[in-house]
Amino acid sequence: EAQVTQNPRYLITVTGKKLTVTCSQNMNHEYMSWYRQDPGLGLRQIYYSMNVEVTDKGDVPEGYKVSRKEKRNFPLILESPSPNQTSLYFCASRGPDYGYTFGSGTRLTVV
Amino acid sequence: AQSVAQPEDQVNVAEGNPLTVKCTYSVSGNPYLFWYVQYPNRGLQFLLKYITGDNLVKGSYGFEAEFNKSQTSFHLKKPSALVSDSALYFCAVRTPPGRDDKIIFGKGTRLHILP
Numbered sequence: 001e002a003q004v005t006q007n008p009r010y011l012i013t014v015t016g017k018k019l020t021v022t023c024s025q026n027m028n029h030e031y032m033s034w035y036r037q038d039p040g041l042g043l044r045q046i047y048y049s050m051n052v053e054v055t056d057k058g059d060v061p062e063g064y065k066v067s068r069k070e071k072r073n074f075p076l077i078l079e080s081p082s083p084n085q086t087s088l089y090f091c092a093s094r095g096p097d098y099g100y101t102f103g104s105g106t107r108l109t110v111v
Numbered sequence: 112a113q114s115v116a117q118p119e120d121q122v123n124v125a126e127g128n129p130l131t132v133k134c135t136y137s138v139s140g141n142p143y144l145f146w147y148v149q150y151p152n153r154g155l156q157f158l159l160k161y162i163t164g165d166n167l168v169k170g171s172y173g174f175e176a177e178f179n180k181s182q183t184s185f186h187l188k189k190p191s192a193l194v195s196d197s198a199l200y201f202c203a204v205r206t207p208p209g210r211d212d213k214i215i216f217g218k219g220t221r222l223h224i225l226p
Binding site: 004033035040041042043044058090092100102103104105 | 120143145147152153154155156157160162201205213214216217218219
């Protein structure tokens, strides 16, 4: 089954403790992206990657890092999480027909 | 700058009645337009898209959308609403092709279908 897999689904952490949210897709898509979803703000793009070793900032990149060492994986890294990064995060990959496939989401709480 | 607007935060419709969720867009060049749906505790699911061709686009779950170039709108419609259609709906527009190629989402419209 074609899918985007994110882990974990839920995460509670403390301010300043580094964390990584993993994302993997099995569709051989070149393009992958991270979004955060906040009430009243919709989905905002954090980072995206057009291909392996190519990453670019989205609209809200501050406080986040990403890497794309292989096509299937696109982890999101929070080096020093802060409470304003409490949010619902989605990873997505995009196929050649411009169809996006989203992961099930990661609900992050930073206390 | 490219943008998409969903003017209604919430839409309430009685089961069996037709529904419309509104979307307007601003984009340079020919628009690529999308609708996605999000059910509770789930990721976004693709409903339909318009790239070119017939202005009336049919998608999943009986939904359709009408592209109106003169009004720069792409409203989502369904002839007869089901309670199971209750969800959060996002309209999205693609930015012109290039290095910053991406889609921009509206803020979402919560659809409540009343039994």
